[in-house]
Amino acid sequence: MPMPMPMPGRGFLLAGIGVAVMCLAAAAADDPPEHPPDDAPGHEASNPQPNGYRPVITPNGTTLPFRVVDGVKVYHLIAAAVRHEFAPGLTGRLWGFNGQVHGPTIEAVEGDRVRIYVTNHLPEPTSIHWHGLHITNGMDGVSGMTQRAIEPGETFRYEFDLRQHGTFMYHSHHNEQVQMAMGLMGMFVIHPREPGGPPPDRDFVILLSEWKMDPGSERPDPFEMIDFNVLTFNAKVFPATAPLVAKIGDRVRIRIGNLSATDHHPIHMHGGSFRVIETDGGPIPEAGQWPETTVLVPVGSTRTVEFVASNPGDWALHCHMTHHTMNQMGHNLPNLTGLDPSDFDQAVMDLVADRLPRNDPTAEEGTADMGGSPKNTIAMLGGDGPFGYIPMGGMFTVIKVRESIENYEDPGWYEQPEGTVAEAATAEELERDGIDLEAATRPTENGGPHATQAPPSSPDGGHGSPPSPSNPEGVEREVPPQKRGEGHEGHGGR
């Protein structure tokens, strides 16, 4: 049975902060709180600001409420089965904390004493490890070694002092390969007691994980070792990942943890660079922070990056492993890349349809298209964007940097200033710059390279033939490889 929580009067706790009272009310319930709707506003305002810290934001997630009892911050995690939507069209029967996957972010301050109750409503024993924390050995959560496992129905008490600050994690440490594959993990952020400077304006938390969800199934396969097909930011795949919104001039921090089973994830940011300022081992001295556009987040570690938002727009933030920005990749399919399927596709569809993720993420049944693909399976790629379909999924989200916004609600897609968007070149532009589309597919005399751009010194190099559509049939054309040192501008002809 769950241990009853102490129920002191609420008035003395963080009095006067309306948000805090709401949180405490939620924490007081014995039942796990309802998983807030994904688009619910105000996730970021879910914790009070004791000691002056600026609360972190967990996109698509929440922060765990707490109460203060005799100077100790008291939290309650409840491990239980959760039905979780990775994105519309793909739902998993998972395990989580407090009704959500992943568990809520725990947030505290260096020097705090914390007491974390863990109630097990799973069908098997569990335990929780506090990843990266310098704590008493018996609180470390390794079942069988530093404690006995928490049996179903039991509530354990973990209690320790926070002797450090930074970005850490928590996760099951019992039957890990199953319980972590099922989702039992979360982030643990500790703010400095004496900050060296002002807090960042925007402080985001992203937990990376990976799942094997066979098309048509609702259960992750915990026995998968290498071949994961649902790769998530805070347990969501694009286009269900919430954007990270910032104003020009904001100092933005992103704390990234990786509790994937086997994959390290190089997280790449478009439109700028950042500095890596800390790991779960501690802060990196300023002299050791070098600029990056991609940070590799190894399994079982955290990396925190910071940058000043200076470039307005919608900037992708994604894993750079190309298969990690796809959903249920269909990678067991026959390889049809480059095939002209016009006379062929129906026959092939009949053969492979039941192995193909369907393309319509809103369809309830899998029979509406693709000739019978399984239900509870989403398209392997993408979502709608302002210029059409965005062919990304999985570990992909958007940093939205804006000049003037009233708040940090999703501002919608960036309105590109006129004349600043890449688009089809005009015939005049091609002619002006000597781009010869015909030459791009014509072998040169020595059989090898060819220039697509005439040298500026030979005006007759671009001989003015009208540009033709490069590929009207959508069929691949072989282009001879460009030899090193002989190309002009290296456009390569495609």
Ligand SMILES: [Cu+2]
């Ligand atoms: Cu990745």
